[in-house]
Amino acid sequence: MAALKVVVVGCGGMSNPWIKTLKAEPRVEVAGLVDIRKEAAEEQAKKYELSGAVVGDDCRKVLRKVKPQFVVDVTVPAAHKDVTIAALKSGCHVLGEKPLADSMASARKMLAVAKATGKIYMVSQNRRWIPAVRAIRKAIADGMLGTVSTINADFYLGAHFGGFRAEMEHPLLLDMAIHHFDLMRCMLGEVAPLSVFCHAFNPKGSWYKHEVAASAIYEVERDIVFTYRGSWCAEGHMNSWNADWHIIGEKGSIRWDEGACRTPTARLAIPGTEFILKSEEKPLPLEPGEGNQAGSLTRFLDAIEKNEQPESNCFDNLKSLAMVFGAIKSHEKKARVTIEA
Known part of the structure; x- marks a missing residue:
């Protein structure tokens, strides 16, 4: 099975454990990095030796160019709605950092798009x-x-x-x-x-x-x-x-x-x-088991392979939010x- 392409959106401090985890997973290829500060994405590409990754400050443009199978959303909570909806509508599954959204209204809009597209949206509650x-x-x-x-x-x-x-x-x-x-x-x-x-x-x-x-x-x-x-x-x-x-x-x-x-x-x-x-x-x-980001990623990838909803999917995580x-x-x-x- 070919490695799944992923675009990481959000290249601040929290992107470090995510990029490390993604690079260590043989089922994944980090194919794109996005940040509103393009230089932040460029710095992460250099730091993690991702010379082949597409780097940019516009999520939609990078998604169109890379055509990834999934997106990892590591943006601030206020940006989760726009990033997630853009990714889902682009045909991508989404693995997003908590919290699901910065309001219940935004969360419900995101869930509606996830349901309409049939794509998996999982919230990483790594504990x-x-x-x-x-x-x-x-x-x-x-x-x-x-x-x-x-x-x-x-x-x-x-x-x-x-x-x-x-x-x-x-x-x-x-x-x-x-x-x-x-x-x-x-x-x-x-x-x-x-x-x-x-x-x-x-x-x-x-x-x-x-x-x-x-x-x-x-x-x-x-x-x-x-x-x-x-x-x-x-x-x-x-x-x-x-x-x-x-x-x-x-x-x-x-x-x-x-x-x-x-x-x-x-x-x-x-x-x-x-x-x-x-x-x-x-x-x-x-x-023994994988904790933190690795635990979330493993279950997310397994769910994609089995075409089923993972634990901590967006519909269930709404209850925690x-x-x-x-x-x-x-x-x-x-x-x-x-x-x-």
């Missing part, structure tokens, strides 16, 4: 492929905990980014929480969110202009309650970037905080008559809101 996350997902699906009723995630980091994040509204919810919301849905087998009550705030001593911390309670399918607490302005005790998780079911619970232990652990109740039952600890077995904008809407209304995805 899904972490072995610990896959182990938790499997344990829950296999019934280790029985029926799950509660899932909690705490995320506390003192992140001194500076730049645009220090000035943007809702930096935590818009730029980071999408990862944790998507992880929750992944762990529980792609449940859909139903409602949310969220309060966002800016802690004392914050170096951010707007609300960089939030507490939210979600109702999701299967009568599950998801509680999220997060802050990018939390010094001292901190979590890993993947948060601290506590998942509770009828038979016991699972804990995972990657910063403390890479292996998630289940603790299952031992039947008895005691006031507080004894329990036994069971580390979850981890299977809806959790973000639902939380913001709840904060602004100071009320519980229904989530529509």
Whole structure:
């Protein structure tokens, strides 16, 4: 099978891991690089020795010249709609960086084009492929905990980014929480969110202009309650970037905080008559697998070969994005809101 041609759109810092991953994949040929700053695309072509790649600052022109099978969109969120729609209408599949879009309205327009063209549009939620996350997902699906009723995630980091994040509204919810919301849905087998009550705030001593911390309670399918607490302005005790998780079911619970232990652990109740039952600890077995961009790319290419929708396809990922904008809407209304995805 001939290698699939890909055009990478967006040649900023995030393009580095993508280009490295694409070059390492034998099923792919990096045939084009696009950036609104043409010199940025030229620099990446030189850096990664892509002398045969078409370089330009106009996405449509490069797509017409290269005629790739797919596009990797590494642009800023505000550009996702235009890039994705242009690629889909050009007959390309699309693998795009999160978030799907910068608004629900834009996201729905993108999904409509994906449906009309019949092309695959997958959102790269790369934390899904972490072995610990896959182990938790499997344990829950296999019934280790029985029926799950509660899932909690705490995320506390003192992140001194500076730049645009220090000035943007809702930096935590818009730029980071999408990862944790998507992880929750992944762990529980792609449940859909139903409602949310969220309060966002800016802690004392914050170096951010707007609300960089939030507490939210979600109702999701299967009568599950998801509680999220997060802050990018939390010094001292901190979590890993993947948060601290506590998942509770009828038979016991699972804990995972990657910063403390890479292996998630289940603790299952031992039947008895005691006031507080004894329990036994069971580390979850981890299977080797590709994480990060490689995990997304592998599943995307497999889906193209099989002509089927991959995990984290745009139609499903809309539910993760809806959790973000639902939380913001709840904060602004100071009320519980229904989530529509």
